[in-house]
Amino acid sequence: MAPGAELEGSASGLLAALDDQGARLVRRATYASVATAASLALLKLLAFWLTGSVSLLSSMVDSTLDAIASLFMLLAVRQAQSPPDAEHRFGHGKAEPLAALAQAVFIAGSALFIVVQAIQRISAPEPLAHPWIGVAVMVLSMGATFGLIRYQAWVLSKGRSLAVKADSVHYASDLLVNGGVLLALGLSHGLGWALADPMIAIAIALYVGRTAWRLIVDAVDMLMDRELPEAERQRIIALVGEEQEVKGFHDLRTRVAGPQVFIQLHVEFDGTLSLGAAHAITDRLEKRLSAAFGGAEVLIHQDLYGGGVGTSP
Template structure:
């Protein structure tokens, strides 16, 4: 197998993780639809601004989940002659779109809660709102658990962004329950909009973290240092590789792109250097599924003498 073929086998063939990511998007849309229906009923009965805040958040979650579904399907498409690096950046684009809508929802909730803070209104049938929030928490916990499993398997930034919404929902739903209970117990209607403001602040913070990660990916930020160190460790584990330089890495959705320059003794045959570089590429791709790796071979000044240190004729773990 030549190195060009090796580079192209792994990046876009992780069908299992792509299937899991799609399942997560379907589950997300279904849960969002369920929560919207429940919260519309609860808000119409109670008139709680905290429930309204949670409802608006769920509406945006539904939109974000649909955007994520489309992005995951697009990002998992194989590379083409027009898009030689694939469409992995569809995921961070979707995440950035989600962040914008999340921030917008936080602003709207702040306005609504502010108005209710100065013009408080009594909450009706709070027990209905509490029951709906409990159902929401149970459904969201199940979804977040499944998303966490999918993120571990696929590394999808779009699923991660979607999961952040629902983790925020868990806190928001708990806040709604607290607001309803405290309002009933203390008879202080301002508690409800105060919790609405707190939920809006948390949603805004979530939008900031989602946007930051999406921008890092769109601007081709390097992989985390621990991953770069592991790549270097793999490359230098081959005795023929005297050194390495110019390691360049980036992510695009679920895929990593890695370029590395390996330094070999100048007297090593081209065939042997090529075989070692190919072995390095394959091992890095095994370590980081969904990666495209290019290892360039550079000659360097000979460091040994043929009569005392003969060149190796075998690549460890590989037939040549």
């Protein structure tokens, strides 16, 4: 075997191993989300039953929907990571933004439910019972949520996943939700302000609704094949520019489907360069771009330099 072929095979094997490791981490992150949300929902249900706090109820509903949405995410991640088949030759990566969109709808629904419950409590305020039980539950909830967010951030640092990003954004908002519940319990019990509980619940609902909107925008962008951010496009352009034999390029197009990045462009070669040499350079550039973007699928078309097209993105 030629040394170049051996190196190429080693590099391909390393990329495959890294991709598989990233897929396992994403699946573990979704397992952790489901387990954490389900456990907290049961704990908050018990706390609501003992205290009667509508803020705790809003947090319990949010955690229940978290568990359902995270379960959808788990199924979507498994589907997105399945290999291409005869009917889906580009893979199943868009299962992730579809699940993120569904999660955003769940989040918006929970915000609406919280508002309805809070308005009812404003019209008929009730004193809270056993508030310290609620405080203890919310402190425990905040600790568990913070630990999950840190783990998700670590997973995201190893690769790209809209599903994990959506979960992470949602649980980050949950920290604020839990902090609001603690504040509501303190004001209601410590200062006797009965309206603190429902008013803070409404503020929480507005923030949760804003989070839902941001997730909807991200999911729709991916479903509509939005281009990579300009900074990442400039990375592609810089890598192309490092190939001295490439005289120009045009029609650069990019998109993302779940964890998979797709890059397409035309590169231009001097007419004196042999077809074999141009193919070897293109193949090398495709591998460099793929490695730089986490195993991206790269398609490069070869054109003759000066054929009526200029160097452009």
